[in-house]
Amino acid sequence: MVAAVEHLPRIQGWRAELRMGFRNAGHRTVLAERRHSGPLTVQRPFYPEGEVCHVYLLHPPGGVVGGDVLDIDVQLGHGTKALVTTPGATKFYRSGGAGARQSQRIVVQPGATLEWLPQETIFFPGARAMLQTQVELQDDARIALWEIQCLGRPVIDEGFDWGSIDSRIAVTRDGAPILLERLRVDADNRRRLSLMAGMPVGGIFLMGGAGEAEVMACRDLLLGSGADTIGATLVDDLLVVRYLGDSTERARREFSALWQTLRPRVFGRPPCTPRIWAT
Numbered sequence: 001m002v003a004a005v006e007h008l009p010r011i012q013g014w015r016a017e018l019r020m021g022f023r024n025a026g027h028r029t030v031l032a033e034r035r036h037s038g039p040l041t042v043q044r045p046f047y048p049e050g051e052v053c054h055v056y057l058l059h060p061p062g063g064v065v066g067g068d069v070l071d072i073d074v075q076l077g078h079g080t081k082a083l084v085t086t087p088g089a090t091k092f093y094r095s096g097g098a099g100a101r102q103s104q105r106i107v108v109q110p111g112a113t114l115e116w117l118p119q120e121t122i123f124f125p126g127a128r129a130m131l132q133t134q135v136e137l138q139d140d141a142r143i144a145l146w147e148i149q150c151l152g153r154p155v156i157d158e159g160f161d162w163g164s165i166d167s168r169i170a171v172t173r174d175g176a177p178i179l180l181e182r183l184r185v186d187a188d189n190r191r192r193l194s195l196m197a198g199m200p201v202g203g204i205f206l207m208g209g210a211g212e213a214e215v216m217a218c219r220d221l222l223l224g225s226g227a228d229t230i231g232a233t234l235v236d237d238l239l240v241v242r243y244l245g246d247s248t249e250r251a252r253r254e255f256s257a258l259w260q261t262l263r264p265r266v267f268g269r270p271p272c273t274p275r276i277w278a279t
Helices: 212-223 248-266
Strands: 015-025 028-036 053-058 069-076 083-086 090-092 099-110 114-119 121-123 128-138 142-151 162-171 176-186 201-208 229-235 238-245
Touching: 015 053, 028 053, 028 083, 053 229, 090 201, 099 114, 099 142, 114 248, 128 142, 142 162, 162 201, 176 201, 176 238, 201 248, 212 229, 212 238, 212 248, 238 248
Parallel strands: 015 069, 053 083, 069 099, 083 114, 090 121, 099 128, 114 142, 121 142, 128 162
Antiparallel strands: 015 028, 142 201, 162 176, 201 238, 229 238
16 A cells, blocks of 8 residues: 655645546446535546546646645446546646645446546646555456656756656555555756656556556557657556656657557457547
């Protein structure tokens, strides 16, 4: 399990909480529980492919600043099917001194599948951010998840030369850890080329329920990645693909291609790209 995130001092900032509970209702999955406080909510669910519940997660302020705390709790009941994404990038802006935190706890019960596919997270110089994603898989539950993180804004030659980031991902199955990942960035270690190979964009793509055949299926896609560095490995039944480069657009394109290739094999249904990605 992931260690508790350090306590943040009590200062002015947004406090937002969102709880989503998915349940089966006849021929489709429904968002049976939806509770929120503060500026964090979801749009009305969509059903572009019938039984799968598509949900867009919204953060109306458009950015996270020092003192903000965002807590997201997602529960998928037995046999449910859901896809969650965001309409735009999450932006952590420069802090005047206080830290900001975003934590996500995702529980996927037996027979359920979740696709958690947010757009990228951008850290502006001077941001102080703590991020934690905890995924708890039960029995044969499956997940497709990606996170893309951009340090600064390389498109305008802006680097992340001050501030701090503490980002963690933990995946367990039936309580046993499969993947524990942590990225720590501050002004000192950001200057080291060994951190993310000096690249501003890093990403991770995870797919549970995969096997060696899925690793082979994505090999040709990875070999065509040009100057970017992409590698894949299998940890138990969890496919782990990591990206290093200088473009969030290319990272999204690579991960989207992987998802579209592997979705029919692992989840048994053809790709259905959320319409919000085209706007």
